[in-house]
Amino acid sequence: MGAGLTQSRRRALPWLVLALWVAVLAVAAPFAGKLADVTRDGVTDYLPANANSTQVAKLQERLPGGESTELVLVYQRDGALTATDRATAERQIGQIAAEHELTDTPKGVPSEDGTTLMYPVSSNEPGADEELRNAFVDDVRETARSADGLTVEVGGPGAVIRDSKKVYDSLDGPLLYTTVAVVAVLLILIYRSPVLWLIPLIVAGIADYLSMGVAYGLNQAFGTSISGAGTAIMTILVLGAGTDYALLIVSRYREELRRIEHPYDAMKAALRGCGPAVIASSGTVAVGLLCLLAADLNSNRGMGPLGTVGVLCALIAMLSLLPAILVLVGRRVFWPLIPAFGSTPKERRSLFSAMGSSAGRRPVTVLVAGALALGALALGALNLPGDLKQEDAFVDRPESVSAMVTLADAYPDSSSQPITVMTPADRAAATLAAATSTEGVASAHVGRTGEGWTEVSVNASALPQTDAETRTIKSLRDKLDGSFVGGPSAQQIDLEKTNARDQKVVVPIVLLAVLLILIGLLRSLVAPLMLVAAVVAVWGASLGIGGLVFEPLFGFQGTDPALGLLSFVFLVALGVDYGIFLMHRMREESLGGAEPAEAALTALRTTGGVIASAGLVLAATFAVLMNMGLVSLVQLGFVIAVGVLLDTFLVRTYLVTSASVALGRKVWWPGRMAKAPEPEVLLREPERV
Known part of the structure; x- marks a missing residue:
């Protein structure tokens, strides 16, 4: 009866797991489809929570007509504008004014050399509705067309936001398809099977769909910020980390199939053996990402929960759905390299055996040489370009940035990008006078008034995002007590300042949290310190x-101000992830009676291939970000991909092994x-981990 019950359970449990996942997806589907509706890439979605510029943006939304959409139409002809060009500009501006509610009548400002004519255009018609703002910019661009040698470009803050949104909108399809294709190719090469690679990939895709539903639920329940960059990172983590967990589970399952007859029992043994390491590593990544909640920058803080959702959904899927499918299809899924019961794999000297041998013979020499190499690479961080300016934020220059460059060349002594001051209405006159008398201010005028606040538009004499304009903004903030100073250039200042603050606050929290988790997992102090020091060194070398x-x-x-913090969080969390895989096996071998050096080399020999495969997959998934249109994503993808490869093929194989020996x-x-x-x-049965 007992054998019959066990056999019945073997058949029923995988089907029960599949049925449960069908039910979960049925519940998640309506929410997953709504994630795009709550994804926001507006100004306040990326700004610091309490910064001056954030308060300006929020107060503008409360003014009559709501938030303004500011554009600048730039008409230019090489040599000089003709009378026909000016007539064309007047006609197009008139058509825009007739079709849309503008805050005032646009007036042309000619350049001194006569080649350029600038028309500032502002409208409250779209308000805070992102779709309406995008439609307004698109309609203006449709109306303002180049013709007969006359170049027309639409720039300004509203156009920059629209072009950024286009890039984020383009991420969803290409990002997913490219990532899936990269992972598929790597899995085919790793498994050398025409079928097996599909299963982890399908399960990862299901996990990604589930994560979208959970992310939408978090937004509705707790107001979690959902941005285009955040959802892109979530997808990368689901596919990358999920595939890593699958590689570890499948490798252990293949090993158990050689000594256990029934797939169900083999999978049970595999999960018992590697499950704790997978759970511990994913938990460490999740905790590391959640430390981003301590950040003040909205985009950084929102990325923490999204990344955590991605990792945990991948974990749940790989520990339940993947094993169920593998058990149901049985051994034949490994065709043509089917692991037969009672067979032994062919003994062959692997790359990691050779690497382990060299590390074992001269551990101190290898350790010192590796540390010096990482230190030398880290010095390259001194050559990082300065903070990224708005005009350099795109890989391919969009129309809005091209317009900014044209304006900077045509109007070298004035700014085409106003500084916005929000001041109490009863102090508007005094604020206007104080702003006008501030050094570096060319002109200022009062705009809308509502709910006790008045909008003052200030034009600096310096070009946007230059040192001179930065000094002007700081002078206004010091001088205009009780008022808020914002606008695109002020936002950039606040982004840089807050990123520096977040790095000082979040980095120690991440280090402490990860260290405490490792101490609890490994029941040691030296091993966790060694792993943390290794991943910090990898981060420095990658930068x-x-x-x-x-x-x-x-x-x-320029360098994205958030690069240091985000790359640190991801590389520390993901690097420790691989360290747990290696140290877990090392501890298992030590508990089995192996001497320390033998345990370290055996752990490298048995897990090195899996860790290398996982590292390649994770690096490749983050490298996909390098095909995206924003410099910030390209830089983040590059640094993390390089860091993962350094961690996989240098730190884990040589340095951690050498240090352990x-x-x-x-x-x-x-x-x-x-x-x-x-x-x-040593005669006792080895302790199970």
Whole structure:
């Protein structure tokens, strides 16, 4: 009866898991489809929560007509504008004014050399509705067309936001398809099977769909910020981390199928063996990402929960749905390399055996050489270009940025991008007078008034996002007590300042959280410190490589202010992820009676291939971001991909193994494994981890 019950359970449980997943997806489907509706890439979705510029944006939404959409139409002809050109400009501006509600009548401002005519256009018609703002910009661009040698470009803050939105909208399809294609190719090469690669990929896709539904639920329940960059990172993590977990589980399952007859029992043994490491590693990544909640920048803070959702959905899918499908299809899924019951794999000297041997022979030499190499690479970070300006934020220059460049050349002594001051209505006159008398201010005028606040538009004499304009904005903030100073250039200042603050606050929290988790998992102090030091070194080296190639090779004129913080969080969390895989197996071998050096080399030999495969997949998925249209995403994808590869093929294989061999049992200090075992202990059954 017992055998019959076990057999019945073997058949029923996988089908029950499949049925449960069908039910879960049926519930999640309506929510997943709504995620795009709550994705926001507006100004306040990326600004610091309490910054001056954020308050300006929020107060503008409360003024009559709501938030303004500011545009600048730029008419230019090489040599000089003709009378016909000016008539064309007047006609097009008149048509725009007739079709839309503008805050005032646009007036042309000619350049001194006569080649350019600038028309500032502002409208409250779209209000805060993102779709209406986008439609307004598109309609203006449709009306303002170039003709007969006359170049017409639409720039300004509203146009920049629209062009950014176009890039984010283009991420969904290409990002998903490219990532899936990359992962598929790598899985085919890794598994060498025409069928097996499909299963982890399908399960990862299902996990991604589930994560979209959960993310929408978090937004509705807690107001979690959902941005285009955040959802892109979530997809990358689901597919990358999920495939990594699948590689570890499938590898252990294949191993167990050789010694256990029934797939159900083999999978049970596989999950018992590698499940704790998978759970621990994913939990560490999730906790590391949640530390971003301590950030003040809205975009950084919102990325934490989204990344955590992605990792946890991938974990749940790989620990339940993947095993159920593999058990149902049985051994034949591995065709043509089917692991037969009772068989032994062919013994062959692997790359990781050779690497382990070299690390084992001269551990201190390898450790010192590797540390010096990472330190030398980290020096490249000193060559990172300065903070990224708005005009350099796109890989391919869009129309809005081209318009800004044209304006900067044609109007070198004035700014085409106003600074917005929100001041209490009863102090509007005094604020206007104080702003006008501030050094660096060319002109100022009062705009709308509502709900106790008045809008003052200030034009600086310096070009946008220059040191001179920055000094003017800071002077206005110091001088106009009780008022808020915002606008695009002020927003950039606040972004840079808040990113620096977030890095000082979040980095120590991440380090402490990850260290405490590792101490609890490994029951040691030395091993966790070693792993944390290793991933910090990888982060520094990765940024250093970025510094060596960003400007000379890629032509980037600046570095995204959030790059340091985000790359740190991801590389520390994901790097420790691989460290857990290696140290877990090392601990398992030590508990089985192996000497420290033997345990370290065996762990590398048995897990090195899986960790290398997982590292390649994760690096490739983040490298997909390098095909996107925003410099910030390209830089983040590059640094993380390079960091994962360094961690996989240098730090885990050489440095951690060498350090473990050199330290011996001290690597487990102060735990009980740091002491030599009594002779009779080795005769006991190894402790299960």
